[in-house]
Amino acid sequence: MRGNLKLCQRTVVPWREKGGMHMLVRGIRGATTVDSNTKEEIIKRTRKLLTTLQKENDINIEDIASIFFSATSDLNVAFPAQAARELGWEQVPLFDMQEIDVPGSLPQCIRVLIQINCSKNQTEIKHCYLRGAKTLRKDLVKETLNLKESELK
Numbered sequence: 005m006r007g008n009l010k011l012c013q014r015t016v017v018p019w020r021e022k023g024g025m026h027m028l029v030r031g032i033r034g035a036t037t038v039d040s041n042t043k044e045e046i047i048k049r050t051r052k053l054l055t056t057l058q059k060e061n062d063i064n065i066e067d068i069a070s071i072f073f074s075a076t077s078d079l080n081v082a083f084p085a086q087a088a089r090e091l092g093w094e095q096v097p098l099f100d101m102q103e104i105d106v107p108g109s110l111p112q113c114i115r116v117l118i119q120i121n122c123s124k125n126q127t128e129i130k131h132c133y134l135r136g137a138k139t140l141r142k143d144l145v146k147e148t149l150n151l152k153e154s155e156l157k
Contacts (some may be wrong), residue, residue: 029069032057032118032129037110037136043082046075050087050114053134057118060130069119070097076113077105084114113137 036053038045050073057063071093073084085098103115113136133141 027121027123029119030122030124030126030129032061032063032120032131033116033141034118034132034134035113035115035137035140036134038079038112038114041079041081041112046079046082046084046114047087047090049135050084050116051091053114053116053132054088054091054093054118056132056134057116057130060132061120061124063118063120065093065096067121068093068096069121070099071119072117073098073100074103074115075100076103076109076111078111079114084116110136110140113140 034053034057036049038049058065071085071088075084083100085100088096088098103109103113115137131141
């Protein structure tokens with residue numbers, strides 16, 4: 005009987021250890037909106053979202069496993085991932101995709117999922133929703149590093 009129980013036990017094997025602590029893959033979510041469908045606006049707002057997420061979660065670029073970006077169908081002149089490249093995140097795997105076009109959903113919205121290798125608990129992760137995207141997850145919107153709203157625009 006004991007032998008069978010061992011088969012049912014799950015062992016978490018970290019991909020690496022850092023300072024004696026186990027490293028896990030965690031997801032950090034964020035979103036923002038833009039005022040217009042221009043390359044400059046898409047890159048500017050995405051860059052602000054990425055830097056806010058990085059500061060809020062104390063992210064070391066080397067610990068980023070990958071980043072997924074989605075944009076609503078009304079944003080089609082630029083890839084949001086270009087903002088990460090412009091920040092110098094050259095080795096990070098990036099993937100852009102179009103959001104499902106659900107009637108009544110938030111327009112002109114860019115969403116991000118950053119997967120990081122870290123030792124943080126789920127409750128320590130800080131998800132950031134900026135500008136009009138604050139309506140998406142009111143339960144997760146908190147003050148971000150005491151930044152003024154004008155600094156997040």
